[in-house]
Amino acid sequence: MPNYQGVWSLSEQYQNAGGWPSNSNRALFGGGWPGGSNSNVIDFIKISSGGTAKDFGDLTTGRRTVGAASNSVRGVFVGGNSSNVIDYVTIAAKGNAVDFGDALSTRSDFAASSNNTRCVFSGGTGDVIEYFTIATTGNSLDFGDLTVSNRQQMASCASDTRGLFAGGEYAGSYRNVIDRVTIATTGNAADHGDLSVARNALAACSNLTRAVFAGGQDGSGDLNVIDFRSISSGGTASDFGDLTTAARTYGTGTAGATKGLFAMASTGNIESITISTAGNSVDFADQTVGRYGAGALSDTNSSSQP
Secondary structure, three states, X not given: OOOOOOOOOHHHHHHHOOOOOOXXXXXXXXXXXXXXXXXXXXXXXXXXXXXXXXXXXXXXXXXXXXXXXXXXXXXXXXOOOOXXXXXXXXXXOOOOOEEEEEEEEEEOOOEEEEOOOEEEEEOEOOOEEEEEEOOOOOOOEEEEEXXXXXXEOOEEEEOOOEEEEEOOEEOOEEOOEEEEEEOOOOOOOEEEEEOOOOOEOOEEEEOOOEEEEEOOXXXXXXXXEEEEEEOOOOEEOEEEEEOOOOOOOOOEEEEOOOEEEEEOHHHOEEEEEEOOOOOOOEEEEEOOOOOEOOEEEEOOOHHHOO
């Protein structure tokens, strides 16, 4: 072993000091609308075991249609309910969220994703994509523009290099477009292909290679469709399987290293898939309360590993 002295680099720490620090294997679900008023509740489950979620803490303000993203340490909740608030939590330590900064714009229906460094988010009215560095508190900055503007209730997920924005709706026009951005560099989004069904109010999750999109609505009713797309190559999304029922709008998604989770709106249940293997979802866990438009994140997502 080389005789390292002083402060080790990250690669030296990985190679010579026993690997990366372990994470908490947690998925967090924050905000939403359980009916009557906006929720500030954050709850969590262990991705390895499921079960009934436990209380984590509270957002700084109650709100719905929240964007959420993370690195291996910190989770962030972005906007929602015509807000520009950005909150953050330390995923391994329970407690209330703390103010992170502000988004450039005040709008609902944010869709957010991240690698281990940056969060990128967009949605609602307009076409602006914003970003910030997760490890450093502060306001968001302009990243670029979506290919199609005015996309409410999109879904977003990411690999360690690319972020995807899928679907959305405005004034009764449902979108099937999937956009991509390179997270490390600013610039306008490029077309990455299409969903198998144009829809909004869908959920998304991913590993390093595959993006999976679930549920939503297409104007004629709620959908139980799950489709998937390679993050490295464009094209039309392919059938993955089905959710357990069709009443699956305004859900949210996140993932562990291999397992994808979809927290499904008013029912409160959390369904799981194996991202690398197509098939129907199965019941996995339950939120503390069913709610529309929550945000979900984890510290064990492949795209959030250092």
